[in-house]
Each structure stands twice: as structure tokens, then as C-alpha cells.
Amino acid sequence: MLQYSDKVMEQFKSMKNAGRIENADGIGKVGNPVCGDVMWIYIKVDENEVITDCKFETFGCVAAIATSSLATELVKGKKIDEAKDITNKRIVELLGGLPKEKFHCSVLAEEGIKKAIEDYKNKKAGK
Amino acid sequence: MIEDVIYLDNNATTKIAPEVVEEMLLFLKENYANPSSIYYLAQNIKKHIETAREKAARLLNAEPSEIIFTSGGTEADNMAIKGIAFANEKKGKHIITSSIEHHAVINTCKYLEKHGFEITYIPVDKYGIVDVDLIKKSIKNDTILISIMYVNNEIGTIEPVAEIGKIAREKGVYFHTDAVQAAGKIKIDVKEQNIDLLSISGHKFHGPKGAGALYIRKGIKIDALLHGGHQENNLRAGTENVAGIIGLGKACEIADEDLKNIKMKSEIKRLRDKLEKGILEKIPKIIVNGHPEKRIDNTLNICIKYIEGESILINLDLEGICASSGSACTSGSLEPSHVLLALGLPHEIAHGSLRFSLSKYTKEKEIDKVLEILPVIVQKLRNLSPFWKKGK
Structure with missing residues (x-):
């Protein structure tokens, strides 16, 4: 079993933004169930392009849940241009580190946010 | 402690x-x-x-x-x-x-x-x-x-x-x-x-x-x-x-x-069976692994669909329950257990495996506690899982 930092465990226990947003403005679906990690990130964006709400649904290990939870917290309240600069490094840093085998989870969380923003932009452009 | x-x-x-x-x-x-x-x-x-x-x-x-x-x-x-x-x-x-x-x-x-x-x-x-x-x-x-x-x-x-x-x-x-x-x-x-x-x-x-x-x-x-x-x-x-x-x-x-102590042996089996039956009754979408009869009395291995083993284990651990899993995260590789894959289970199901193994020291109240806590943990993690709603 892997050793997780206190911050990882805090996120894992709180899962503050867990759940889905009905009628989300953007959804980022990343990961693969075969590998054991899937994240769906939902965002709600207002007219000023600010992410007013962000939720996640995750199938995966402690690290997958903790990284997606933290990523949603990070981007909530931010403008999308700012939010899209989120990096997996920052996520790992804020979690007080991750076991090496779990770095890919932080990459998934970053990708999830970026895909949700991309989805939002595509939807908007299509309108 | x-x-x-x-x-x-x-x-x-x-x-x-x-x-x-x-x-x-x-x-x-x-x-x-x-x-x-x-x-x-x-x-x-x-x-x-x-x-x-x-x-x-x-x-x-x-x-x-x-x-x-x-x-x-x-x-x-x-x-x-x-x-x-x-x-x-x-x-x-x-x-x-x-x-x-x-x-x-x-x-x-x-x-x-x-x-x-x-x-x-x-x-x-x-x-x-x-x-x-x-x-x-x-x-x-x-x-x-x-x-x-x-x-x-x-x-x-x-x-x-x-x-x-x-x-x-x-x-x-x-x-x-x-x-x-x-x-x-x-x-x-x-x-x-x-x-x-x-x-x-x-x-x-x-x-x-x-x-x-x-x-x-x-x-x-x-x-x-x-x-x-x-x-x-x-x-x-x-x-x-x-x-x-x-x-x-x-x-x-x-x-x-x-x-030679038949009473002790049958007690381990009784508790294992109680755990198995209880889980199947309280939690939907469970697969029991291993042979129904030709199975050692102390072992229960299940796959809990739509969630992953390590997050179940850590949640159990937070409640003071020690179990194990054949998910990739617990094997130290990206592959789930070779045993579960050899049974023909798909990867995503094998990731949700959970093993309880009892001993002569296992008490009935401990099994009862697991039966009380596990369904709550599973529900919590399934609510979080993007696959759960579709599988309902």
C-alpha cells in the first residue's frame, strides 16, 4: 500500500466538490476504466467567463479522487483563461506530494479541467 | 489501539x-x-x-x-x-x-x-x-x-x-x-x-x-x-x-x-458465509470470486462494480478495518491482479476487487461491523463514480 500525505487524505475524505452538474457548460471526460482511473469534470461558467461551479465524478484510487477534488477547488471562482493554466505540478505541490506511481493521476486531473474548458468553448462557438 | x-x-x-x-x-x-x-x-x-x-x-x-x-x-x-x-x-x-x-x-x-x-x-x-x-x-x-x-x-x-x-x-x-x-x-x-x-x-x-x-x-x-x-x-x-x-x-x-476441532473450523466458515451473504444482500452489483464450494473456509473475494479497490481499502482502514485488494494500485503496477484476470474478469472489474480473509480469532461482532460500514463506503464511492448511474 502506498503512503499518502495528510493533504491527499484530507481531499480524499472531504471530496468537497463531488458529484455532477446538471446542464453543465462544459464536461471533461478523461482516463480509461481499463487502467483503473476515470475522471469526469463538470464546469458551470457565467457571462464573465468565470467558473462559478466545478464538480467531479471519479472512478479510481485515492490519488485519482484527491487530485480531481483539489483541481475542482483550484479552478472554482477563476476565469477560464486563468483556469486553463492549471498544471499537474501545481496539483502535486498543493497535495504535499504524490507517490511516483500516482503522478499520472495529477496529469489526468489537469487534462480533465482543460477538456472541460475546451468543451465549454466548443459549445459556445457552436451556438 | x-x-x-x-x-x-x-x-x-x-x-x-x-x-x-x-x-x-x-x-x-x-x-x-x-x-x-x-x-x-x-x-x-x-x-x-x-x-x-x-x-x-x-x-x-x-x-x-x-x-x-x-x-x-x-x-x-x-x-x-x-x-x-x-x-x-x-x-x-x-x-x-x-x-x-x-x-x-x-x-x-x-x-x-x-x-x-x-x-x-x-x-x-x-x-x-x-x-x-x-x-x-x-x-x-x-x-x-x-x-x-x-x-x-x-x-x-x-x-x-x-x-x-x-x-x-x-x-x-x-x-x-x-x-x-x-x-x-x-x-x-x-x-x-x-x-x-x-x-x-x-x-x-x-x-x-x-x-x-x-x-x-x-x-x-x-x-x-x-x-x-x-x-x-x-x-x-x-x-x-x-x-x-x-x-x-x-x-x-x-x-x-x-x-480436528470441527467446531472452530465450522465457525470460521459460518462467519465467512455470513459476511458473503450479508454483502450480497446489502450491496447490489457484486461478483463473488473463487469456487462456490471448493474454496477455503476463511476467504471471501468479491468485485464491487463501478468503484476501485484502493479507495475502498483506505475508507475501510479509516474505520479500522484491514482487508486487501487485487487492484492495480495495490499491486504496485498498472495491472490488476493476474489471478483475477486469469479468471476472465475484465480489467475495470478486477480493479474493484476486495478480499476479506478470516481466522480463528475473528469475532462475529467484527463481521457485523463490516456489514454495517461497507455498504456506506460503497454507496459513497459509487455516488462519485461516473459509471454507477449507467449501471443501475
Whole structure:
């Protein structure tokens, strides 16, 4: 079993933004169930392009849940241009580190946010 | 603190029996002499080692001279497989094993492949029972060894060792079985079951860690793994782990008595069945792994669909419950357990595996507590899972 930092465990226990947003403005679906990690990130964006709400649904290990939870917290309240600069490094840093085998989870969380923003932009452009 | 823990990971290791500790202490404290020395102090210890050997032999219906003490199950497996392989390579270089063996066997076979041995990995059915017909058909002129585990550590399925033993004996092929999960749990009879080599590990049945044994049928020659002194009939050099051996002997003695204690045996099964039934009643979308009947009494392995094993385990741990999983995250690789995949389970389902393994120390209220807590954890994680709603 892997050793997780206190911050990882805090996120894992709180899962503050867990759940889905009905009628989300953007959804980022990343990961693969075969590998054991899937994240769906939902965002709600207002007219000023600010992410007013962000939720996640995750199938995966402690690290997958903790990284997606933290990523949603990070981007909530931010403008999308700012939010899209989120990096997996920052996520790992804020979690007080991750076991090496779990770095890919932080990459998934970053990708999830970026895909949700991309989805939002595509939807908007299509309108 | 440790008293409050609900320990349901007895296939990983067991609580050492207090009687075992008691006997070992003497040999950690006062009786420190080297059993190879000639003075009385040492020879007396030697006598105790031989008594431990008799106890280990009795558990398996073997002769004391057929027991070699090792550092545990892994060493016993290595010693058996490499020992037979290197002693018989002029006769042949083909070995038959199964796809669900413990890593101690699988990785030893992989090592031998690098040294020019040919290994046939026999598949199993959906319950984890090895294909005996295929074993028979796979035997060739150069086959020197069949190594099939007695009981699978993850799913608890009991393999048809007596049947395999008979085939091996008829064909003149050596038969080794990794009985680490069987010893102390079911009656083993190496004579009746035609077993040539058999591995056991003390800490899996309330003995100490670092102590195991290999049974080698009289007359069978193997190459030693460790070279050095004359200990263990020149087959296992190194000053004996005296306290460990004494502890293993005591654990074998207790296990032998416990095996006759039908009430104790049926209680473990009753609690395991209660846990299984309770989980199936309270949680939808559960797959029970392993054979419905040919399964060791203490083991319950399930797959909980739509969620992942490690997050279940950590949530259980937060509630003071110890269990295990065959998910990738717990195996230290990206692949889920090779055993679950060999059963034909898809990766995403294997990731959600959970194993509870009980012992004679398991109490009913502990099972009740798990049945109370697990459904809540599963619901919480399923609510989080993107797949759950679709699977409803």
C-alpha cells in the first residue's frame, strides 16, 4: 500500500466538490476504466467567463479522487483563461506530494479541467 | 489501539498465537547457543529443532527427515522449483505450472525461462480451477516438474492436488505444491496425495514470520539454493533461525489440533458465509470470486462494480478495518491482479476487487461491523463514480 500525505487524505475524505452538474457548460471526460482511473469534470461558467461551479465524478484510487477534488477547488471562482493554466505540478505541490506511481493521476486531473474548458468553448462557438 | 482493529487480512499474514510467542521467547533469551556446537547447551537446542521438525512433519503426514526449514514460503518455493530444475536439467527442461500461482512461483519460473527452461502456464476456469486435462496433455518426455498451488491466496479456490499428484506420479514427473494458504486450514496428506515437494509458511497460520518449510519426499535429490555449512542435511546452509523454527513447530502443533476441532473450523466458515451473504444482500452489483464450494473456509473475494479497490481499502482502514485488494494500485503496477484476470474478469472489474480473509480469532461482532460500514463506503464511492448511474 502506498503512503499518502495528510493533504491527499484530507481531499480524499472531504471530496468537497463531488458529484455532477446538471446542464453543465462544459464536461471533461478523461482516463480509461481499463487502467483503473476515470475522471469526469463538470464546469458551470457565467457571462464573465468565470467558473462559478466545478464538480467531479471519479472512478479510481485515492490519488485519482484527491487530485480531481483539489483541481475542482483550484479552478472554482477563476476565469477560464486563468483556469486553463492549471498544471499537474501545481496539483502535486498543493497535495504535499504524490507517490511516483500516482503522478499520472495529477496529469489526468489537469487534462480533465482543460477538456472541460475546451468543451465549454466548443459549445459556445457552436451556438 | 490495535485491539480495536478489525483484522480481516489473514491471507496476508496472521496474528501470532500467544502460545507460539511464549515458546519462542525462551530461544530468543536463554537458549542462544548455536545448534551446530557440540556442548550440551547447543545439543539441547538441536533436540528442540528436531521436535519442531516432527511437528511440521505430522501436520503434513510426512517423515521428519523429509522436512527442511526455510525462511518462509518464498524460499521454499524457490528451493523446490530451482532445486528440481537444476538437479534434473540433463533429464529435461520443461516445467508445468498454472497462470494463478503466487509470485514466488511465477517469478521463479520466469527466472528459469531466462536460463533455458521451458514453462507451460496452464489456464484456469472462471472459478480458478486449473485445467487438469491440459496438465496431462502438456506432459512431455522432457517434463521434469509440475508446480500447482494447493489453495489460491487471492480467491481461496482449492486446486485438485490429489488428482494432479496421481497424474504426475504415473508419468514419473515431480509434483510440487505451494501449500502456503492450505497449511493449517485443510488436512494435507503428502503420502495419500502423491505430493513430492510442498511449501509452507509459518506466519500464515499463527506462527512467526521468517520461518517456513519445504517437504521433500525421501529419495528426491534437489540442488541447494544456499551454499555454506552442513545445516538442514546440506540443503539449506546458514545457522538456523532457532526461535523461528521453534515457533513454526508450535504453530504446526496447534494447527494440527485445530484441524480436528470441527467446531472452530465450522465457525470460521459460518462467519465467512455470513459476511458473503450479508454483502450480497446489502450491496447490489457484486461478483463473488473463487469456487462456490471448493474454496477455503476463511476467504471471501468479491468485485464491487463501478468503484476501485484502493479507495475502498483506505475508507475501510479509516474505520479500522484491514482487508486487501487485487487492484492495480495495490499491486504496485498498472495491472490488476493476474489471478483475477486469469479468471476472465475484465480489467475495470478486477480493479474493484476486495478480499476479506478470516481466522480463528475473528469475532462475529467484527463481521457485523463490516456489514454495517461497507455498504456506506460503497454507496459513497459509487455516488462519485461516473459509471454507477449507467449501471443501475
